[in-house]
Amino acid sequence: MATRQTQSLAKIMRAPAIILLLIWMIVPLGMTLYYSFLNYNLLNPTQTSWAGWFNYQYFYTDPAFWDSIWNTLILVLGVLCITVVGGILIALLIDKPIFGQGIVRILVISPFFVMPPVAALIWKNMIMHPSYGVFADVAQFLGMAPVDWFAQYPLFSIILIVAWQWLPFATLILLTALQSLDGEQMEAAEMDGASALSRFIYLTLPHMSRAITVVILIQTIFLLSIYAEILVTTNGGPGNASTNLTYLIYRAARLNFDIGGAAAGGIIAVVLANIVAIFLMRAVGKNLD
Amino acid sequence: MGAITLQNVRKSFGDVEVIPGVDLEINEGEFVVFVGPSGCGKSTLLRLIAGLEDVTSGRILIDGQDVTDAGPAKRGLAMVFQSYALYPHMSVRKNIAFPLKMAKMPEAEQKARVDRAAKILNLDSYLDRRPGQLSGGQRQRVAIGRAIVREPAAFLFDEPLSNLDAALRVNMRVEISDLHNKLKTTMIYVTHDQVEAMTMADKIVVLRAGRIEQVGSPLDLYNSPANRFVGGFIGSPNMNFIEGEAARRMGAHSIGVRPEHWRMSTTEGAFPGTVGVAEHLGSDTLLHVELDSGENVIARAEGEFPVHHGDKIWLTPQDGRVYKFREDGLAA
Numbered sequence A: 001m002a003t004r005q006t007q008s009l010a011k012i013m014r015a016p017a018i019i020l021l022l023i024w025m026i027v028p029l030g031m032t033l034y035y036s037f038l039n040y041n042l043l044n045p046t047q048t049s050w051a052g053w054f055n056y057q058y059f060y061t062d063p064a065f066w067d068s069i070w071n072t073l074i075l076v077l078g079v080l081c082i083t084v085v086g087g088i089l090i091a092l093l094i095d096k097p098i099f100g101q102g103i104v105r106i107l108v109i110s111p112f113f114v115m116p117p118v119a120a121l122i123w124k125n126m127i128m129h130p131s132y133g134v135f136a137d138v139a140q141f142l143g144m145a146p147v148d149w150f151a152q153y154p155l156f157s158i159i160l161i162v163a164w165q166w167l168p169f170a171t172l173i174l175l176t177a178l179q180s181l182d183g184e185q186m187e188a189a190e191m192d193g194a195s196a197l198s199r200f201i202y203l204t205l206p207h208m209s210r211a212i213t214v215v216i217l218i219q220t221i222f223l224l225s226i227y228a229e230i231l232v233t234t235n236g237g238p239g240n241a242s243t244n245l246t247y248l249i250y251r252a253a254r255l256n257f258d259i260g261g262a263a264a265g266g267i268i269a270v271v272l273a274n275i276v277a278i279f280l281m282r283a284v285g286k287n288l289d
Numbered sequence B: 001m002g003a004i005t006l007q008n009v010r011k012s013f014g015d016v017e018v019i020p021g022v023d024l025e026i027n028e029g030e031f032v033v034f035v036g037p038s039g040c041g042k043s044t045l046l047r048l049i050a051g052l053e054d055v056t057s058g059r060i061l062i063d064g065q066d067v068t069d070a071g072p073a074k075r076g077l078a079m080v081f082q083s084y085a086l087y088p089h090m091s092v093r094k095n096i097a098f099p100l101k102m103a104k105m106p107e108a109e110q111k112a113r114v115d116r117a118a119k120i121l122n123l124d125s126y127l128d129r130r131p132g133q134l135s136g137g138q139r140q141r142v143a144i145g146r147a148i149v150r151e152p153a154a155f156l157f158d159e160p161l162s163n164l165d166a167a168l169r170v171n172m173r174v175e176i177s178d179l180h181n182k183l184k185t186t187m188i189y190v191t192h193d194q195v196e197a198m199t200m201a202d203k204i205v206v207l208r209a210g211r212i213e214q215v216g217s218p219l220d221l222y223n224s225p226a227n228r229f230v231g232g233f234i235g236s237p238n239m240n241f242i243e244g245e246a247a248r249r250m251g252a253h254s255i256g257v258r259p260e261h262w263r264m265s266t267t268e269g270a271f272p273g274t275v276g277v278a279e280h281l282g283s284d285t286l287l288h289v290e291l292d293s294g295e296n297v298i299a300r301a302e303g304e305f306p307v308h309h310g311d312k313i314w315l316t317p318q319d320g321r322v323y324k325f326r327e328d329g330l331a332a
């Protein structure tokens, strides 16, 4: 797109897609914004009235609000840490030529194809259940008391489940990055006297930085809106211990039928997502240049 | 420091035997060039010496010490790769300092060595750039810089100039020779280009299919090739081979005459022929001649030689400049 002519042509060609996307985004956002200023309850849907900032005030003063913000951030960060570190380690492992490589790779990737509620239910009833879960069996075998994961460590349990689901994605992206690493560079470093650890720190990690950034950014988008896993396991409890912002909004809308309040929560979630996005782009965005 | 000995070194990749057995003595301070056609195992041999590949059998000694089982870092050798293999995320300075940093050398000493190398290689003004911002020749120099700061026992070069354009190649050739004169460190240099071999080497090792065909100084190889392969490989343009009746008369299966060893005449001589293409280069003239006996040969005359396409010409080998080869290719 070197010349001015091709540039304006390109703009025209791009326009329909961009306009469609814009409408797709603007309409729901606008409606949410509009509802967030209304008194609008599904128990009494005909009686709507202008609410001003009341919905925001109401949502903000909800005792669960700050808990949910923290839970959201911890959930995102926890899953990111586990998937990035775990993804790098698994990618390093399955990058080596091993027996049955193809099968191993498919196995590693398969959790990604399990739907979130199904995965969460399997974890809840077959793995982490205090009486017939695998973890309980292991604990008993080791002579320890079984842990009631969802009661004792609700947020951590959810982080574990979500991380399990996203690990394949991270592994896959990081593995492709790893495979594009130049072998001669590694050999040069080996001759330069770099240990395996130094080679990892000085060559492999910088080489993967772009892929790591992509993993972080894409996952953050989805992790901010985790919902199904919470719904089928802890229902946000005990108390608010595993309620994130998305789940709080769900509670407002579907349990209290408060559309106005939920919409206000939605707008707050958008703001939070943008703050996180700005923060992330500052921190890792330069890797994408 | 820097004498390398290979004792019956063999290397197979699976069932494929790439190096069927090499014995070689490289003296301290020598500039040794491995030359041979593409795929003959030059890189493999170099990587065996570097320790990047394990030998299948045989021994490798550096300064009398058996390093056959030592890792690449332990051998004290530095290698310049064909792709340069610079670290793309580090500045030129960090690239060159990397081996020193890995050796945990004090910062000040690192800096001094990098600066010295940069001066030798004219890299002073690029030290803060990334490799991606350098030209091919500059990258090549950075790769060499990274090798020399370590003060290795020997340098290994794997076709270091093949990614450069022709003019730069000539420059870098001279620079590397200069560097060798300055450092007086053993250098092993791999190339498929016999001109590089002839111009740079103290000792040339001609390889074919993983075997050493001949070892010797450039002029040794030029003047007395051990076999037909070496005769044809060394020298440019290639040696002309004539088989059949003419060779039999001289008591050989085939004879070889270098293009520059023909006497040419437009009236009489041993081999009559017809001029095909005549390349008038000014400094000399290359004639592609089709002999009446059927062979195509090249003859080179110094300065100008006024013949053109289709002219009749007689070629006569200069006295004592005919190489005779037996049926098995060895020099007779």
Ligand SMILES: Nc1ncnc2c1ncn2[C@@H]1O[C@H](COP(=O)(O)OP(=O)(O)O)[C@@H](O)[C@H]1O
Pocket: B013, B016, B018, B036, B037, B038, B039, B040, B041, B042, B043, B044, B045
């Ligand atoms: N890692 C390897 N695995 C299998 N075959 C190899 C490997 N490396 C080189 N070879 C084979 O060994 C032969 C010599 O290769 P190489 O040493 O790279 O040749 P050169 O550098 O002289 O062009 C080639 O036929 C090549 O296919």
Ligand SMILES: [Mg+2]
Pocket: B042, B043, B044, B159
């Ligand atoms: Mg090679």
